[in-house]
Amino acid sequence: MKRVLVAMDDSQEAKAALAHALEQFPDAAIHVVHALETSTVTFDLDSTVTEEAETILEEAETTANESGRTVETEVIFGHAAKAVVSYADDNDIDQIVVGSRGASGAERLLLGSVAETIVRRAACPVTVVR
Numbered sequence: 794m795k796r797v798l799v800a801m802d803d804s805q806e807a808k809a810a811l812a813h814a815l816e817q818f819p820d821a822a823i824h825v826v827h828a829l830e831t832s833t834v835t836f837d838l839d840s841t842v843t844e845e846a847e848t849i850l851e852e853a854e855t856t857a858n859e860s861g862r863t864v865e866t867e868v869i870f871g872h873a874a875k876a877v878v879s880y881a882d883d884n885d886i887d888q889i890v891v892g893s894r895g896a897s898g899a900e901r902l903l904l905g906s907v908a909e910t911i912v913r914r915a916a917c918p919v920t921v922v923r
Contacts, residue, residue: 795818795820795821795822795887795888796821796822796824796884796885796886796887796888797814797818797821797822797823797824797886797887797888797889797890798824798825798826798877798880798881798884798886798888798889798890799811799814799823799824799825799826799853799864799889799890799891800826800827800828800873800877800889800890800891800892800907800911801825801826801827801849801850801853802827802849802892803845803849804892804894805892806892806893806894806905806922806923807891807892808856808892809892809922809923810890810891810892810920810922811825811853811856811857811890812856813890813920813922814890815856815857815860815862816860817920818888821887821888822865823857823862823863823864823865824864824865824866824867824880824884824886825850825853825854825857825864825865825866825867826866826867826868826869826876826877826880827846827849827850827866827867827868827869828868828869828870828871828872828873828876828877829842829843829846829868829869829870830870830871830872830873831870831871843868846868847868850866850867850868851866853866854866867880873907874906874907874908874910874911874914875910875914877889877891877907877911877915878910878911878914878915878916881915881916881917882916886917887917887918888917888918888919888920889911889915889917889918889919889920890919890920890922891907891908891911891919891920891921891922892905892908892921892922892923893905893908893921893922893923894907894908908921
């Protein structure tokens with residue numbers, strides 16, 4: 794069975810990435826992660842940042858459930874791109890799906906910095922969704 798990782802934040806692009814993964818990989822185990830920058834996080838379990846991360850992952854679970862699917866979720870710590878690539882390596886992920894934060898005009902030609910770094914560093918294929 795294929796293992797697909799979706800990097801999740803609260804952007805529309807990340808939500809589109811999750812929808813894409815659920816549709817395109819119907820037989821895959823879907824892992825959804827949200828990265829928290831360790832420099833901005835206090836490791837107090839009651840922190841607002843941690844609660845926001847859990848809310849994002851709960852919304853991902855709800856989206857999956859509405860599609861008749863389940864997902865594994867996890868909050869990971871560190872620089873987002875590095876943490877996603879590390880998670881993929883450690884969990885035998887076959888495919889990463891990530892949203893791009895391209896805006897409009899010339900900015901659409903550029904990937905978001907996190908997506909770009911994941912594409913460059915991942916050992917597995919990466920799909921970038923707008």
